[in-house]
Amino acid sequence: MENDLLGKLDIEILKQLATEQLVEIIxxxxxxxxxxxxxxxxxxxxxxxxxxxxxxxxxxxxQQENQEENQIPKRKLGGQAGIGEKRERSLVE
Structure with a gap:
């Protein structure tokens, strides 16, 4: 209907409107x-x-980062390779 006028309507104008017009507005x-x-x-x-x-x-x-990390070979535990063998030989002798 009169969407532009709806914002400008004040209480006095609303009181003057007919019931049908008010129902349409609602x-x-x-x-x-x-x-x-x-x-x-x-x-x-x-x-x-x-x-x-x-x-x-x-x-x-x-998940992709974790898969990439899993593909990289990890170092073995136990320090330097070969040291344990030397230690065992010295204990035997």
Whole structure:
């Protein structure tokens, strides 16, 4: 109806309007509110999808890093190679 005038309406003007006009204004406002609720919900869904997508990417990157670390051969425990053999020989002699 008169969406431009709705923002400018004050109490005195609303009192002068007929009941039918007031009902039309209320119905239009209700429709606008419903549209805003739907758009708000869509925005929330998009934000959650974006957030979950970034979290999934981070976990995938961590898994790839862990796989790369597992492929690198690690040093054996026990210090320098061959020292244990020398120590054993000296104890035997």
């Amino acid at each position: 119905i239009e406002e209700g429709e606008i509110i419903e549209k805003l609720k739907v758009s708000r919900d869509l925005v929330r869904i998009r934000l959650w999808k974006a957030l979950l997508g970034s979290i999934l990417k981070k976990t995938e990157n961590k």
